[in-house]
Amino acid sequence: MPRFIIRISLLAAVVGLLGACTGGKSSGSIPSPLATPPSTTAPPTPPAIPASPPPTAGAAASTCVGGWVTPVKGSGLWNQPLQLISRTTTERKPLVVVDMRTFVGPESPPDNKNYLKDIRRWYVKAYAKGDPAFQGRFLVEERRFGSGVVAVAPYDTSGFASPNWVGFQWRSEDLDRLSYPGLPGTWEGKAYDFVTGGAGLTMHGLPTELAGCMDGT
Numbered sequence: 001m002p003r004f005i006i007r008i009s010l011l012a013a014v015v016g017l018l019g020a021c022t023g024g025k026s027s028g029s030i031p032s033p034l035a036t037p038p039s040t041t042a043p044p045t046p047p048a049i050p051a052s053p054p055p056t057a058g059a060a061a062s063t064c065v066g067g068w069v070t071p072v073k074g075s076g077l078w079n080q081p082l083q084l085i086s087r088t089t090t091e092r093k094p095l096v097v098v099d100m101r102t103f104v105g106p107e108s109p110p111d112n113k114n115y116l117k118d119i120r121r122w123y124v125k126a127y128a129k130g131d132p133a134f135q136g137r138f139l140v141e142e143r144r145f146g147s148g149v150v151a152v153a154p155y156d157t158s159g160f161a162s163p164n165w166v167g168f169q170w171r172s173e174d175l176d177r178l179s180y181p182g183l184p185g186t187w188e189g190k191a192y193d194f195v196t197g198g199a200g201l202t203m204h205g206l207p208t209e210l211a212g213c214m215d216g217t
Contacts, residue, residue, distance in 0.1 A: 070101060104119065
């Protein structure tokens with residue numbers, strides 16, 4: 001079953017997943033929701049931009065079967081994850097991409113069904129132009145029966161480490177959209193650790209064959 005952070009029109013219910021820690025800066029714990037944001041907050045810190053452009057390709061390896069590439073800007077593979085991020089978070093301002101990767105590989109845990117052996121995934125680090133409060137890192141999946149955002153992490157984290165990446169297990173009764181400290185946008189569902197599992201989910205979301213595709217992010 002596809003497991004996405006938020007409802008998709010093709011699906012009746014949605015859940016998140018992911019796993020396989022490959023290192024990176026840890027933020028400590030899964031953030032608690034802010035049903036009502038505080039009336040006074042410090043101005044958001046402008047997103048940090050790398051001094052030099054990130055790499056655009058990674059070679060195939062045992063932990064990144066098939067390798068990864070950065071899609072051509074403006075192509076379908078570039079625009080698709082951005083549209084899904086905007087739809088999921090309800091962010092209306094255009095997204096500025098700082099880094100993007102796409103890679104293809106199996107479900108986690110492995111499954112013998114052919115349509116679960118070649119799932120396309122994107123890693124996107126981006127912020128919203130004109131909205132400095134919206135900045136983050138996203139994982140997006142494209143499956144035969146639906147596509148969507150599967151995890152989100154604070155903008156200033158790195159790699160694929162617990163507990164930076166947060167998934168949301170969605171149920172039909174989860175109708176409220178909540179904000180979370182350090183995460184962009186608002187989200188439906190119960191937050192859980194996307195790397196190690198939680199909220200009743202015990203599988204890792206990224207199989208070991210793909211965890212290395214996140215190295216250096």
